[in-house]
Amino acid sequence: MPRDRNESLSADIPLSDLRDEGMIRVVTVRAPVCRGRITDIEVPRLPRGYRAIRAEDIPGENRLAILGFDIPILARDRVAYAGEPVLLLAGPDPAVLEDLRSTVRVSVQEEEPVLEWESFSPEQVIQRRSAVLGNPEKAFEAAAEVLEARYRTDSQEHLYPEPQGALAVFDYDKLVIRCATQWPFHVRDCVRSVLGVKPQEVIVRPTPLGIPMEGRLWYPSVLACHAALAAVLCRKPARILLSRDEDFRFTPKKARSLVTLRAGLDPSGTLTVLEAVVVLNTGAYAPLASELLEQACLQITGSLSIPNLRVQGYAVRTNTPPLGAFSGMGAAHSLFAAESLASRIARDREEDPLEWRARHFLRKGSPLLTGERLRDRTTFEEIGSRLKASSDFARKHGSNELIRKRRSASRSEEAPRGIGIAFGYQANGASYAALASGTFTVETTLNKDLSLVISTSAIAGDEGIRSIWRSTAAGILGVPLGRVSISEVDTASVPDSGPSMLSRNISVVNRLIERSCIAIRSRRFRSPLPIASRAVHRPRNPLRWEEDAVRGYPFESLSCCGAVVELELDTWSMEPRILGVWLCVDGGRIASERFARGTLSSSTLAALGQCFRERLPFEEGRVAENGYREYGLLSLAEAPPIEIEFLPWSDTDPLKGIGELPFLCIPAAFASAAAQASDLGGESLPFDGAEYLAGMEAV
């Protein structure tokens, strides 16, 4: 059943299903090496109707500007990673384009690529942050025991449901861009700048996003520019759609991290001082490096309050494809390290990890790295006691410890088991650097027919968020739910609501909807209909990073969570099998428990995948061809039972974001369980059974 030809302008159709009459396709010719200077691009004679687009053909600026970084739309002189776009080929037949692509020769004077990042050179540092709390030197001098540990996390693929791409079509005198993006206004601004036209000449209408895992924040803007260039230069609608293999190999992935911790304990085992060095490998170009690094530095203590603290963070450039945002942003890297360290200290001291943590939990009034005191109440203790009861943690942990100690050097036939616990918090409405420097706006209009329209450029991602927004507005204004609608995102008609991320859709956008509806309610029966209200969000006390210090308040609210992971290791392969996951969440008022459970369950599976399955096959700075086929995924058949409990809430509690919580707690809980089962470190993710096996044999 053929679809309507005008569908290219309608919403809710995935990009891969959009077609337009006379549409041409665009493919990318990529850099063959990781680093070097382009000396020549040899394009064969092209058939009629086909065109090659080089950097020189760009009518506006050949750069994508984001958060102070410039990324070339097409590499002109130099290439910074293998697979960087160098040239576009546009034409009607995808098969012909593929043939042509294979005949284009890109000659590059190759230079030694920079791939080492754990011990980096000063030239590689693109962002640096540091801050001090208390007096770490003095605290280390007074410490009875000092220990050090290094924690590593590897990259991960977002695996959003449709590869990245963009479609550019003409609508009278406007160019309409269709792409699955989390940040429509960024797409518009980039396309405008690349084409050298006015902002009102470009309209962005996003296509369905699926679960983006923060992988569609800025890269869709690059592809939108490619499609727009082809459309304008060829005067035809143009679509670029990466194959899954291209998407897997060349689009941004999760940043790699190395967190080195040095901790000082007093004679009673209390953690009094922590020194942390966070290194993030952000690949080539790293537009979100500052955001990631700041979140990593600010949450370096995890759920713990430590009075003396020194943190240094470095975002490091390498010649691999861009590495950056993933659900949990930078905080996931540091929480894994901090919570793993907490479990290790408890294990070394032969204390219950929960009891040891209880002496250190972050509480209202605890000092933050910014020098301010925590304003929110935390609920880690209550979460801990609920987890203890639901997972039978104390008994299982105690008996596993006994078995671990008695385990002989020879391998037992019995599969070793482990159970681990970790805590964390999601910083909602985080007021980090540049992403939050803009203002987020939501408009709400109560019409004459008593229908309510919410206008925002925030992308809900799934029906659950949309239903929360609608029910929030309906509840405040007493309008039937069926009369509340959310206008289609179109940069020509909705206000700029900033980038859509898991934590902001609930904590910022929903609050703006609340505020604008309350404003309408106060004017209702005093002003004639329609009544429109606009709510604007500006960070109250934004962060200001200085040399060795940070000032400001780092978030609007926090959602607390704890996770327990129980696993057993196959005796011979050491492959983990997850026996159960328990989550306890304090997410304020839960608007839709069903939706919240679904989000937490699916995020838990992705977080577990990162722990032991999903391993990106990087070789010499590039992801192997057809690496997607080798990429380990946690299948539904292997999904463990996931038990989720919410702390009780009242109707007056605020809504908070919860979607990132599994990414913040589960990796450390998994690592702690794996360490107990294997009797080895658990200091790097993904867990490699073979590596552990070799380690055990050495022991």
Place this chain on the structure above:
Amino acid sequence: MKLDFILNGEDVSCQAEAGDRLAYILRERFSLLGAKEDCRSGHCGLCMVSLNGRAVPSCLVPAFRVRGAEVVTIEGFELTDDYADLRDGFRKAGAEPCEFCRGAVFLSAAALLDERPRPEATEILEHLSAVFCRCHDPSALVRGVQTAAELRARRMYFRANR
């Protein structure tokens, strides 16, 4: 080559190249876009169709295998009572796969229910493992399929006793 087969209950015919896969044929020759042509390697399962009653990733099915076969895509399946059972069952159970994987999940679940009218949770998860999507909540999917199985059994009972 010329292909004659039954597509969503109708006899159809088309030309195809030897290397064409069913997903490509459905999308390009028949504009049936429900089967997503995503990974082209059978990994994601988003191109699932029913081929002679079995759910298979259509990106792996070569053109010659389609000759004389009966193919049902999500567009055809949406017109059946079985689809209505699954839609209502999933809705009742609060399980809502995203717009990208919904068709594949429903076709896989339908094939399972044809084989096992009252499937166990492990069977459901095993069967739906052929479809990969980050939106999946395992317990919600199990509830959805089991609720749909109940609705379907009830419908069959009423039909048999009408």
